[in-house]
Amino acid sequence: MxxxxxxxxxxxxxxxxxxxxxxxxxxxxxxxxxxxxxxxxxxxxxxxxxxxxxxxxxxxxxxxxxxxxxxxxxxxxxxxxxxxxxxxxxxxxxxxxxxxxxxxxxxxxxxxxxxxxxxxxxxxxxxxxxxxxxxxxxxxxxxxxxxxxxxxxxxxxxxxxxxxxxxxxxxxxxxxxxxxxxxxxxxxxxNAVEDNPFMAGAFHGVGEGGTVINVGVSGPGVVQHAIESIPSADLSELAEMIKRTAFKITRAGQLIAREAAKRLNAEFGIVDLSLAPTPARGDSVAAILEEMGLESVGTHGTTACLAMLNDAVKKGGVMASSRVGGLSGAFIPVSEDIGMIEAAERGSLCIDKLEAMTAVCSVGLDMIAVPGDTPASTISAIIADEAAIGMINNKTTAVRIIPAYGKNVGDEVNFGGLLGRAPVMPVHGESAAKFIARGGLIPAPIHSNKN
Amino acid sequence: MRAVLTVIGKDNYGIIAKVSTFLAERNVNILDISQTVLDEYFAMLMLVDISGSSVPLSELATECTSLGKGIGMSIHVQHEEIFNAMHSV
The missing domain is CATH 3.20.70.20 (Anaerobic Ribonucleotide-triphosphate Reductase Large Chain)
Structure with a gap:
């Protein structure tokens, strides 16, 4: 029994x-x-x-x-x-x-x-x-x-x-x-990955099989609850608890992925354990970081908490599945996470801090609304910053940014459903137009020469 | 094929009787059963054999949910593999 x-x-x-x-x-x-x-x-x-x-x-x-x-x-x-x-x-x-x-x-x-x-x-x-x-x-x-x-x-x-x-x-x-x-x-x-099951960035890489099932598992609420259960634990105990929880969640994903592949006559691809929040309360990555001991996500300490969370999630996931892939880690979309939305509204979470966070988690600047009159060159510069973080750190980074037409800081864009609502966040007013107009290629970093 | 059936809710008369009658009507065999009452909450777990079941597992699960709603309990029936996968290495 x-x-x-x-x-x-x-x-x-x-x-x-x-x-x-x-x-x-x-x-x-x-x-x-x-x-x-x-x-x-x-x-x-x-x-x-x-x-x-x-x-x-x-x-x-x-x-x-x-x-x-x-x-x-x-x-x-x-x-x-x-x-x-x-x-x-x-x-x-x-x-x-x-x-x-x-x-x-x-x-x-x-x-x-x-x-x-x-x-x-x-x-x-x-x-x-x-x-x-x-x-x-x-x-x-x-x-x-x-x-x-x-x-x-x-x-x-x-x-x-x-x-x-x-x-x-x-x-x-x-x-x-x-x-x-x-x-x-x-x-x-x-550094886009070829087997990512999550949208909007999923595509089927040319190195993949003909028909493949990739599964994305989530569970920020489960991790938050596990942390709540040990309020006075030190950080190594906390990391261990996150790892064990991630293991259990990933195993459920692996089981579903294998079975789905069998029934759909496809190959089993990968399991991607990503803590993907939804706007529902109790399903938030920001809440996990705050449960670790931050008054608000975005304050000093956020990057360290997120780095630990992301790493512990990966370790649990790798142990649990024969094939881990995709992005695997923690997602930090603003509009899709009630804790991030509230922190952005309070002004405690800004784009600069989000950018630092993307250096240690599995994705990038995600679902962020910016003023509608933000110049194209500024958006390009934001993309270039993110790409630089990804390129130098050998990780995937991404930008999914929404210039909110006719809106400014203080306004909000509401998409409804899983995409949630995004408070318009301020961007720097100083221009990067000359830098962007140069064009060309930023050469690959020295540590890419491994052959 | 085996599944785990769980019944959770406020303790009341005749819960086991209702659930086991429901299962018998569908040719589902009860292999093991355990129950606990924590405070006033009742939690019953059954390991059942559904090899001879007259309805497929996914339908049985839907029917269990409605049975549960009818008697004010939360009833789930899940393939045993989900618990093996999540809790054993």
Missing amino acids: FNTNEILETINMVEREHLDIRTVTMGISLLPCIGGTAEKTASNVYDSICRKAEKIVAVTAELSNEYGIPIVNKRVSVTPASLICAPFPEKSRLIGKALDDAAKTVGVDFIGGYSALVHKGMTDYERKFIESIPEVLATTDRLCSSVNVGSSKSGINMDAVRLLGETVRKTAAATKERGGFGCAKLVVFC
């Missing part, structure tokens, strides 16, 4: 502490879909996704019932679309529409992969593809886009950084009626 306490602990995690499988993401290679014309390719893309992901919603509902763990999102990620649009870049939007239509047909929440990888150089077809992003994001609902502009091995492509600053602004303008919602579906990466 089972240990009563263990069974009740699992049930408590689900019922009271928001333990869930955040996403089951099916990665699909679109390379076999390339046809002679854009129209033919778009139709192949639609058919291929509908065929492969046909059962994803039914299977995840069945698994959720059988194992008693909610599976919040069902998603699809695909080969970076710029590659399959290469012969006809001016018609990229046809592929975007096919992807969005397929997502709606199979019933997934989001589809990721309207993406381009331009970390070293940008071809003409890639430039045209990136220029199509604002319109495509404004005319689709479930499609997400990402662009990789730098890597530790290649440096930072500053021409791409400049273009993406403008792209972010254009996307905000094209979706201004929806609070710049398009920008919530656009991520600019450095």
